[in-house]
Amino acid sequence: MKDRILANTEPKEVFHYFEDLTCIPRESGNEAAVCAYLVEFAKAHGLEYQTDDAHNIIMRRSAGKGFEDRAGVILQAHMDMVCEKNAGVEHDFAKDPISFEIEGDKIIARDTTLGADDGIGVALALAILADKSREYPALEFVCTADEERGMTGVEAFDGSLLQGSTLINLDSDDEGVFIIGCAGGPVVKVFLPIAREAAPADVSTLRISVRGLLGGHSGEDIHRCRANSIKLLCRLLYTLKESVALSLVDFMGGLKYNAIPREAEAIIAVPAGDVAKVEELTAAYQTVVAKEYRFSDPDISITCAAADAARQVLTKASRDGLLNYLYFTQSGIVRMNPEFPDIVESSVSLGVVRLEAEQAVIHVMTRSSMKSMYEEMFCHIRRLTELHGATYEVMSCCPEWEYDPDSGVKKTCGELYQKLYGKAPKYMVLHAGLECGELGEKAPRKLDMISLGPDVRNLHSPGEYVTISSTQKVWHFLRELLCQL
Numbered sequence: 001m002k003d004r005i006l007a008n009t010e011p012k013e014v015f016h017y018f019e020d021l022t023c024i025p026r027e028s029g030n031e032a033a034v035c036a037y038l039v040e041f042a043k044a045h046g047l048e049y050q051t052d053d054a055h056n057i058i059m060r061r062s063a064g065k066g067f068e069d070r071a072g073v074i075l076q077a078h079m080d081m082v083c084e085k086n087a088g089v090e091h092d093f094a095k096d097p098i099s100f101e102i103e104g105d106k107i108i109a110r111d112t113t114l115g116a117d118d119g120i121g122v123a124l125a126l127a128i129l130a131d132k133s134r135e136y137p138a139l140e141f142v143c144t145a146d147e148e149r150g151m152t153g154v155e156a157f158d159g160s161l162l163q164g165s166t167l168i169n170l171d172s173d174d175e176g177v178f179i180i181g182c183a184g185g186p187v188v189k190v191f192l193p194i195a196r197e198a199a200p201a202d203v204s205t206l207r208i209s210v211r212g213l214l215g216g217h218s219g220e221d222i223h224r225c226r227a228n229s230i231k232l233l234c235r236l237l238y239t240l241k242e243s244v245a246l247s248l249v250d251f252m253g254g255l256k257y258n259a260i261p262r263e264a265e266a267i268i269a270v271p272a273g274d275v276a277k278v279e280e281l282t283a284a285y286q287t288v289v290a291k292e293y294r295f296s297d298p299d300i301s302i303t304c305a306a307a308d309a310a311r312q313v314l315t316k317a318s319r320d321g322l323l324n325y326l327y328f329t330q331s332g333i334v335r336m337n338p339e340f341p342d343i344v345e346s347s348v349s350l351g352v353v354r355l356e357a358e359q360a361v362i363h364v365m366t367r368s369s370m371k372s373m374y375e376e377m378f379c380h381i382r383r384l385t386e387l388h389g390a391t392y393e394v395m396s397c398c399p400e401w402e403y404d405p406d407s408g409v410k411k412t413c414g415e416l417y418q419k420l421y422g423k424a425p426k427y428m429v430l431h432a433g434l435e436c437g438e439l440g441e442k443a444p445r446k447l448d449m450i451s452l453g454p455d456v457r458n459l460h461s462p463g464e465y466v467t468i469s470s471t472q473k474v475w476h477f478l479r480e481l482l483c484q485l
């Protein structure tokens with residue numbers, strides 16, 4: 001057994017479990033060991049528990065003296081972590097413990113992810129369940145598996161097991177900021193039929209590349225108004241098509257449905273005599289775009305180079321169908337939150353385009369904290385798809401957590417935070433998904449929910465850290481809060 005690095009770090013109760021977790025492999029999809037650890041914890045503390053095939057676990061601590069009449073409280077966190085390491089680092093996430101150190105106020109893993117997302121949330125919950133020094137209302141702890149790859153753990157969780165009526169999610173990463181809602185919405189995959197024909201005679205084949213965009217998370221970074229490479233490329237092809245006889249050979253852009261696409265590429269064929277014109281128009285377009293995006297994406301590069309001769313091109317109808325579809329697909333912010341004007345309420349992102357033999361496959365993701373808004377965005381996608389004789393499939397649809405202005409737990413948190421720390425906390429509606437959306441929908445009764453957590457930075461990247469001081473504050477806050485609910 002290695003020496004425990006956090007043996008003397010306060011709150012010891014919390015860091016004890018956190019350090020245990022850093023020794024257990026828990027990449028998303030590989031949760032058997034961590035689930036077994038949680039089962040052992042429940043047994044050792046005499047807690048009733050239940051697991052399922054997805055490796056989710058729920059455990060219960062009964063109400064303490066004086067709390068018998070209060071409604072139960074659900075604590076919630078996820079057991080899996082994102083496993084990333086720096087190039088050249090020897091680390092096997094399937095068996096090696098995470099190596100980390102204390103650096104001032106930080107607990108940091110230099111070369112890998114630390115797993116404070118959401119190991120610190122799990123550790124806080126375990127420390128509460130094990131806390132003999134206080135009485136609490138009846139507590140349930142729902143610890144889900146496989147959150148990071150698209151929340152499949154919580155999707156498989158049996159919501160009818162939930163008994164409490166207040167839920168505290170411990171997967172937030174900013175101390176003093178309470179999350180009071182999150183976005184949901186369908187991810188749609190569109191199949192647009194395409195047909196090809198022989199390439200016209202005497203054409204030159206060119207590759208148009210859009211590169212150097214910053215991209216980012218299509219929810220959490222959408223307010224930065226960064227360029228979308230697919231949209232940029234589509235707009236250029238429209239411009240070219242108005243001046244030269246352009247045939248489309250191929251079009252691809254984006255890698256993930258939930259990221260703003262950073263690169264896109266088209267192969268086109270144009271009459272040999274028009275190559276200079278295409279180069280000129282591309283250069284002019286680059287100048288326009290460089291100006292439009294000089295703050296958000298200062299390194300955009302749009303280039304045009306010779307490519308291998310193509311034998312086949314899209315028919316005119318298929319070319320126009322594809323370009324029209326991409327051109328008229330909404331992408332970006334649809335509406336800011338009328339109540340919290342700095343926060344995006346609704347957005348759509350055109351994420352990926354690929355051409356296959358007989359169809360173009362296009363991924364579009366909607367997000368909104370208001371159900372009727374994402375339903376409306378979905379309608380727009382559906383109507384556009386129908387207009388183009390295309391079909392679609394809903395890949396996933398994460399439920400929203402709509403902000404409740406009358407939330408009792410929000411009010412209690414606000415008053416307690418003010419009392420303990422002499423200042424008002426901040427509130428945020430997240431423009432991304434949280435497991436609260438799914439749990440809120442599955443619970444047998446309406447849940448009053450909030451999400452909180454200590455400061456975790458560089459999430460999902462090597463160099464991830466959690467601060468000790470913010471963990472102390474959250475621990476203190478959480479213990480007080482539970483007594484007041």
Ligand SMILES: [Zn+2]
Binds near residue numbers: 118
């Ligand atoms: Zn997380």
